[in-house]
Amino acid sequence: MQTAIMVLIVMTIIGLLFGLILAYVDKKFAVEVNPLIELVEDVLPKGQCGGCGYAGCKAYAEAVVLDESVSPNLCVPGKEEVAKAVAELTGKSAGDVEAKVAHVRCLGDLSNTVKKYDYKGIKDCTAANLLQGGPKACEYGCLGFGTCVKHCPFDALTMGSKGLPIVDTFKCTGCGSCTIVCPKSVIQLRPLGSKVQVNCNSKDKGAQVRKSCKVGCIGCGLCMKNCSYGAIKLENNLAVVDHHICIEKCSEATCLAKCPTGAIKKITSAMDLQEQSKEEAAANS
Missing domain, CATH: 1.10.15 (3-methyladenine DNA Glycosylase II; Chain A, domain 3)
Known part of the structure; x- marks a missing residue:
């Protein structure tokens, strides 16, 4: 009985001693956190x-x-x-903040593209890309397994019925998380007020694009020639829009009329779609 009491006393003393040592160390080496x-x-x-x-x-x-x-x-x-x-x-100067949203540069859905093979692996774009660049014949197109959707922290992306991600511009904050995880770099950020967008990411020449996708940019340059303000250039066989020039100067998107594949399109914002839905609902009521 006495032995048990002595053990208890010793353990209590040791515990107190270690507690005092830890308290001293914590105070001695504490890092003061700036409340700001x-x-x-x-x-x-x-x-x-x-x-x-x-x-x-x-x-x-x-x-x-x-x-x-x-x-x-x-x-x-x-x-x-x-x-x-x-x-x-x-106490700093904020400066201007340009609002941006994600843009999926691909229209190559299941009905428009050619497949190289049937993919039976993990439903993940990064995993699919490891196998010969994925099942699509276009080496630059969206693989359609929704990796970007899974990594969007604001639920601004959903997978459409045709196997391409859809951006909700109301929810999209332009954080860029989707652009980082896309193994094909299909998604980019564009200014919120953009008027037109090129829905293609292919760097292939026109003949190769036609073999793999019905709606890809073939690099013909007709959109560039029909832009009155020099807002479109060809880079690596792909039409690229300078959105800032387009926003500032363009009042009518003449570049759309001559595109033979429909790869360049007028941007319909989420607000436009919402207003359109309201009008249709009112007409049917």
Whole structure:
């Protein structure tokens, strides 16, 4: 009985001793946290998307508070509102924030493209891409397994019935998470006010494009020749739109009329589609 009591006393003393040592070490080596970091983190959208270039919202909050060279407008999902809040908290100048949304540069759905083989593997674009670049004959097209959809932190992407991702421009924050995970670099960010878009990512010459896809850009240059403002150029056999020139100068998209495959199209925003749905519903009521 006495032995048990002595063991208990010794263990209690040892526990207290270690507790005092740990308390001393904690106080001695404690790192003081700047309270401003938590305030900045609180105004961020918490998407943890990495669009700012840092590993999550907390990492960006630490950087923008502690490093004078880090801009307060790097939170893409937060847009101008968050940029102003972070600038006010840190005493920095926010500058302009350009709103962007994701754009899927491919119309090659199941009915328009040629397949090289039947893929039976994991339903993941990265995995499929490891096997001869995927099942589609076009080496640059969307593989259609929805890896971008799974990685969108704001649920702004859904898979359409024809095997291509669809962007909800109301939900899309332009964080760029989808652009990072796409093994074909099919998705890019475009300014929110863009008027036309090239729905193709192929760098192949026209003859090869026609063999693999009915709606791909064949690099004919007709859209470029019909643009009055020089907003379209051919790069690696692909028409590329300078959206800023297009937004600032163009009032009528003359580039669309001559495209033989329909690869370049006028952008219909989510708001336009919503208004169209309302009109149709009212007409049918």
